[in-house]
Amino acid sequence: MKEYYADLHIHIGRTRSGKAVKITGAKTLTFSKVIQVASERKGLDLIGIIDCHSPEVIEEIEAGILDGEITEKDEGGLLYRNTTIIPGSEIEIYDQHCNGPIHVLAYFPTLEAMKNFSVWMSGYVKNITLSSQRIYCDGRTLQKIVKSLGGLFIPAHVFTPFKSLYGKGVRSSLAEVFDPELIDAIELGLSSDTDMVKDIKELESFVFVTNSDAHSLGKIAREYQKIRLKEPSFNELAKALQDKEGRKVSANYGLNPLLGKYHQTVCSGCLHQLLRDNEQCPECGNKTIIKGVSTRIEELSIPKMNGEKRRERPPYIHQVPLDFIPGLGPKSMEKLLKAFGTEMNILHEVTLEQLTEIVPGKLAHYIDSARKGELTFEVGGGGKYGKVKKNS
Known part of the structure; x- marks a missing residue:
């Protein structure tokens, strides 16, 4: 078994x-650029690209296979x-059981x-070429189709105020919309963490x-996980x-929730932060x-009773992405990449002493x-990200 880094x-x-x-x-966020940056700059071992249902994206993947640039793995992916791609799709559900889009x-595989x-979904959406399209079927039907094709099903960024399971989608339980037995994992989103x-x-x-929910190349791997696998593949990810069988998510790496753009409840007009x-x-x-993620989580939480045990979770490490660090501009970043190869190496392998040999000590x-996770922040909310305080 080995540890691998994954942004799905x-x-x-x-x-x-x-x-x-x-x-x-971003216009630069093409399939070919994504896989190049994820592999060569970010140093990710496993990536989920969730717009692969789009016919032109499928054509580009097929061209990569024909050219020998991409190969299909026996275990899926x-x-x-050195990077395994898991093809995926993000879909919006808003059926009669939902209070809002999910x-x-x-x-x-x-x-x-x-x-x-993609062929099946084209009969239930208005534009199969676009991402995150609303599908005109209920949640359980979608789950069954995904499972019939050997797929994995994960509710996305489940607490954000808009277009998420708990944000507006359900009143109190995921069972209002989905079959819990057909859910493979839960994606927390940028404004929450395991402890919350x-x-x-x-x-x-x-x-x-x-995961990053990256809308630009620079945002790839702003959140990710370390996963213990025999090798990076679809079948191993499913396990x-x-x-x-010893396969597991062994650590999550993400923004401190205070940096998330929907963490705090705010006024929709002026973004003043509100306690209620x-x-x-x-x-x-x-x-x-705009109800913040922290407020919504409080509504859903039931405090633990004396002696009641909770599932043991892997550590959630509050790691600030390199792009967020004050003073780390493009020139310094390129020096670090030239010296150490990838962002994963900079974040996980390089010592402080080695860093000071390449960039100024501060x-x-x-x-x-x-x-x-030792920096301090200004809290985000209402669609505005928090930020690292420069005087930290």
């Missing part, structure tokens, strides 16, 4: 012909250099299964994953999400609020503090 939620912004896939995604992630899903959600009892049986979600804004008088200490 990366978008495609544009096809190679320039057509939009994720409309809010697609190999590019985003979910579906992953497939082979390109053929992905193609079959430990008292939500219905999540006790699920493994948590933590890890079930804690089977039922009060008029004291700054501008607005009565419309910046080296910033980087070291960032990877240890």
